[in-house]
Amino acid sequence: MIIRSTQKLGMKLFEVVESRFSTAFGESWNPFYNLGALSFFFFWIVAASGVYLYAFFDTSITSAYTSVESITNNHFYIGGIIRGLHRYASDAMVVTMTIHLFREFLMGRFRGARWFSWLTGVPLLWLVFASGINGYWLVWDQLAQYIAILTAEWFDWLPFFSAPMAQNFLNEASLSDRFFSLLAFLHIGIPLTLLLMMWVHIQRMAKAKSNPPRGLALGTLAALIILSIAKPAVSQAPANLDRAVTDVQLDWFFLNLYPLLDTVSPGDLWGLVGFITLLIAVVPWILPKGKYSIATVNLENCNGCERCFIDCPYDAVTMQPRTDGMSFSHEAVVRTNLCVGCGICVGACPTATPFRRQTQLVAGIELAEFPLKNLRNEVLQASETLSGTDRVMAFACSECGKDKLARQPGVAVVPLPCIAMLPPSFIDFVISKRLADGVFLTGCETANCYHRYGSQWTEERIEGKRDPQLRKRVPRERVARLWTSAVNGGRVQQEIKQFRSRLRDVGPMRDDYASMKQSLSFVSSETGGNIHDTD
Template sequence: MELIKRALARAFARFEAVFEYAFGQRNTPFACLGALGWYFYWIVAATGVYLYIFFDTGITDAYASVEYMTHDQWYAAGVMRSLHRYASDALVIVVVLHIFREFAFDRLRGRRFFAWLTGLPLLAFIYICGISGYWLVWDQLAQYIAVATTEWLDTLPVFGEPIANNFLDSTTLGGRFFTLMVFIHIFGPLFMLLLMWIHIQRHSGAKVNPPRPLAIGTVGVLVVLSVVFPAVSQAPADLDVVPAELGFDWFYLAGYPLLDIVPGGQLWLYIFAAFLVLAVLPWMPPAKRVPAAAVNLENCNGCTRCFDDCPFSAINMVPRTDGRAYESEPVVNVNQCTSCGICAGACPTSTPFRRSGPLQPGIELPHRSIADLRDELVAGTEKARVVIFACDTGDTDDLEEGGVKVMRLPCVGMLPPSFVDFALARHYADGIMIAGCAEGDCHHRLGNEWTIERMARRRDPYLRQRADERRLCLSWLPRGSSRRRQRALAEFRAALSEIDDE
């Protein structure tokens, strides 16, 4: 499993490098596939509402109403129809990539299983909604889908009379099943929206909007495609005629030709097995159990910064229980905490300057304490003039060299800004490099975003004004960028030398 993930991650890294070059790190589509999914959903929903105004929901007039939209009102409803189709196809693309990417970058195991599991029914609903949409056009493709789908459903031992009989020939054609499809195509997306909301429940500040340049570019290209290459219907459905050759939307219908070679019941089994495998992936193998963040109430004043910064909604603020004169205290939900340590980085008591008593902040990771971090920084930095704080997932293995010390954290968001000030002010280092994931694509969702803001003194806890920014280098790079990282380090060291020469 690990090998598959690594191979996939490498493939993504190579592929994404092109996109990063073209779009820049913040706007690369791969960093916001989920948000793009939401975006395409809204495009499909908005265009669908418009199309519904002109759509005749009766089976006898549905085709004519779609033809009217496509040809007579091509400039509005026609474009909307094409946009409806193409945005639906784009939705499939980003969702499939999203699934593979989250798997490749191992963002599904341990306490992150929830989003993965709740995403699986969404995948099924995307297909149900898409296929039912093709049905409504009631052209030859719709006829094929109606017959093939009902024949396939009939292989399940739940229907008394074959439901394919609804589409036996033109004399048996009734609107009953068609009406059911209209109902599914309207209420399916609404239910999907509920599932999408559940899907992001354990993500605080979930990204549901892509960056504006990408949003404008994407919708622009889909509109151009809709005008240049409008979606059209095929010949009208006729249940007495065998649809021979069909223009196929492979994004939604790729599984249908399998019904020609695999018995329907067997195909159900394959799909069920595939979903089962997907469902158990977060536990293949089970993630190493890492202790959740722990609250030290005696050093906590209930400032809520950990609550604000936790990317996984794992911290709740509850009324104070220790009788001290603070309003609230944080409580960590151990089932949601991914042990990223971002809460420790947000805690104002995580300061290495503290002299009275042991260094124990209001919240921290038991297995990677702030006190240990200070000890590690202090120890052995005599010769290391550059200290790199790197996240575990970064490509920093090759960076350790003469004069460079690499300190690994679960996420760079765990680094309190006071550590940078401490290391520079106490001359434990000439320069500090923070090496994390690509911007907008933090393995722990928000670690690099918070770090950028803290170091830029825009987010509490702020980096102290006296810290020389020239001696701080923030390096945000995607996976598989070890050479670029080395280059960034070399440039930083050269810049430090220039400062020292001044």
């Protein structure tokens, strides 16, 4: 309960800040909606600048410092800027990665099949910090000396080493080139492992965004270049193991835990970071999972059209050769361990139409515990609460939209796991059967959809750019949609008010309610004579 409240409060704070950023950047460029992609982008900046630095870096202990100084000061401006980019892009990656972690936690994007992305993100934390900290050693200045000694002392607490690693840094005479070469090798090996794990991290995300929008990328790169010029990354005094380090300029993004080693024992620090790591790792299993229904394929209604396969944001639907002898070449198969129950596949299915007369309403793919028949019944029930000439049937995403629509007369709300679960034929159904005067759709901002592509797919289906499309006969003035975050409840109310006003201007529907009832007789007979029956 406390965690849920914290998540809600935290998310509201995020949404307040994010809405400001959406005003400045637009939704698609909003940095908060591109945190993962920005982290990838920063990695590539670090990698590219690292290649340049490594080409001129001398891995010997006696020349490391002077070679870095030479790169910084003797390569015209380019060496210093590239060094600055290498450092500040690393820092930026820590920032975006940390915000990404908090945001995904607050949004509950670790539940169900999303555990994989969550869990594979945990080693990324270690690998990013290991890469950065290891990099600071190579400069071999006072900061490197400080880090080298404290890191070695910290690791020596572990019972793996036959001799203390810190003995490599006793004094100037004890340091060897071999050990330093090992550090340089690690500074390539760890980031390569990081890249591999970043690839694994996004494996269960269909159409994962690993590149930020070009405008955002260019703006961020420009900011880093300006920072590298305004505040160049420079070395501190050369390391001298015969002298103790007193004051150091720490990079607090990477080295924030190091001062703790002056007050707590290495064992305690291992306990702290181990506990935090474990706590993050087990989040998907210790927090309430939430209820969701897995998609199931009804083979007799599946024609193998692949729309569910194309639209699923989690790669939970695959296609395989037909197994039931029907004339279609393929059939859809749900990988239940990947399904999060968003229902986007249902919205994509061409057989998911509420107009069925001859057969029972069973679509080719459905959510097991929220079949399409139930959705149609909910729509019918909701319509009965409406009256007047500006009746609105609102379909809302449960994750972000349900709370935005405060109950008000003349508006019926039908919540969905994701707005893209709604087949466009339902909009046609509501209007052509006179169940409401207008249909209002609301879901997350398109660049920040809880189920990744729900708002975008819905928008494209209504615009006729994606199958299944909303039929042309549906009067567009009777359909409104709004993609916005939960924090913008006031804006939703405003939009609904304007929409109802527009509906009143458009005028009443031509048919009366009685004829609508008559036209719904097929529904009534299918549900055993009672349209309220939800099976």
